[in-house]
Amino acid sequence: MSTTVKPPGAPETAPEIKGAAVRRGDQVFLGLSRGAGVLILVIMAAIAVFLIWKAIPSLQANTANFFTTQDWTPDADPAYFGIAALAFGTIMTAIIAMLLAVPVGIGIALFIAHYANKRLGAALGFITDLLAAVPSIIFGMWGLSFLMPQMQGFLQWLATYFAWIPLFQNDLGIYTRSIMIAGTVLAIMVLPTVSAISREVFLQVPREHIEAALALGATRWEMVRMSVFPFARPGMISASMLGLGRALGETIAVALVLSATYTINWQITEPGGNTFAANIALRWNEARPTGLSALIASGLVLFVITLAVNMFARIVIARRSEFSGANS
């Protein structure tokens, strides 16, 4: 039985380590560390299995179409619920968050990597990372009590002059607790994710590409467009996708800001809307068995969506190099 343990990069003919005691220690240690790795795979699989298993009862009891119904009364008899409004709210808030956060996040990353000098850049990078450390419930409270009043004027202006765009039409004259505000709060929350990963990629652009562009007489912006963006495109895409994943799954901030409704309302400056995650937090404690199961079913949908988004982001970025949101 060969249990040769080679140090990484050792030549193929490395002499076998002799002695039973040595081998046993190595085997135990390898077993432990491999076990920890396998446990991660098991956890990921278990999340899927348990959510599916526990979602089934409510899906069987449901008398409405799970995907197209805009209602949530799973504990009624008969159970009647669907995720249409949740899906709409989740996607809409995430789109708004992305529209705001991606350009700004990439701008910040550019500023840190290619506009500011090194020390200033490092300090500013630290500050944006600090934003990532703020707990989400505090974002929610801040969004509700500081940002929302600040945004009233702007939303009113939007509804007055851009009412010809159906999205900004506001028939109620009330501009609070809307999808628009929730999306803005989400944008601020995902900003550090987008900028941290973009920054990492921007810093890896080969010096030669940059200097070549400048030497040919390019302005700084032309240099960015010609040598930074092409190199960093996969990184920027996955930075955005990882931000999107965060925006889709954010719970507490959205639950605090939105006033929950179960109808699809395209007029996104009016109060209302709901998301998968917020709905789970809001309805959890009042839910009875079928209700819990229904919430688990909606959580399963959220899990599948975020999983797809994240896996896509990872595959895109893996083609380039080793970046990770975990170390941002």
Place this chain on the structure above:
Amino acid sequence: MSTQPPVSPAPDERVESDRLLHDALAGGKLPRWAAPAAGVASLVLAFGLNVVTFVDGVAGTLVVAALLFATIQTGWSFAVEGRRHAVDRLATTLVYTTFLVALAPLVAILLTVVVRGLKALDLDFLLTSMRGVSPRAEGGGVYHAIIGTLEQVGIAAMIGIPLGIMTAIYLVEYAAQARSRRLARAVSFFVDVMTGVPSVVVGLFIYTAFVLTLGMERSGFAAALALTILMIPVVVRSTEEMLRIVPRDLREAAYALGIPKWRTILKVVLPTALGGIVTGAMLAVARIAGETAPLLLTTFMTTSINWNPFAGPQAALPTFIWDQFNSGTDASQDRAWAAALVLITIVMVLYLTAKIIARFTGVKR
């Protein structure tokens, strides 16, 4: 052929010709004071608009000033320097603006939390629980919630940090072996994917697996398990990064002395990377300390002190804030903000200490 030395022109003429030459080669250039001048002009204009038209509010005026600045500077540059430089200046303006835009929320959040949090925060607030305090009444505190948070986060750290470090060791030290390569790649991929799993989904998972299936009650321990899952990928990634920059020479020196691999890892590799590993672990703890959603699903809220994380309802800072904020009375709102200040202070202290440790220790690249 002899070269006649050129007749040097009079000084004035030379300056003039140099300027012409420069203009021919490089085009016109805005004077250095152009940007500040445009800035002042746009501020003045915006203030004027503020007085006479619909533009109002500090934020609105500043936005208008920024737009004016971009227009003035770009237009001026377009006229003097040409299209390419005008675009460059516009891009620079935009990039600088994004940074200010990003700075604003951080400052606003910290200010809001500090100003509103100080209203109810005193020593009593830290040292009493909410037992017997009605939502309307003033007084009460976060003692029970701090205990809960410390216990839950502590348990999560005790499970999550060793697991994360072991996984990272597997990925760095053992993945090179042929038999492990595919498994390691899968683990590495799913560690990344795991970072993106929403915290509420993790809460659902713990609830379905431990409460619905195994019949455990909702408790601080269940919350700790959810937090563990959330922190593992963060620990794995930061530890992995640190282990990778431990110089190979150190390992090879140990092997050459006949030290088994596992002892090499424990006695040589880990101590070398210790600073970075500690930093990563602290950042992971800071990240999970503020998690609210998984706690809402896996614990019951209470107003009294519960030292036992394995049984009974247990409060935590995030759920305390959620509860008080949603109670909606003035007194409870003040308590929510004060607790938010406590929470953000804990998180920031962890975060800053981690960054300071990272600065002074760690592997030299």
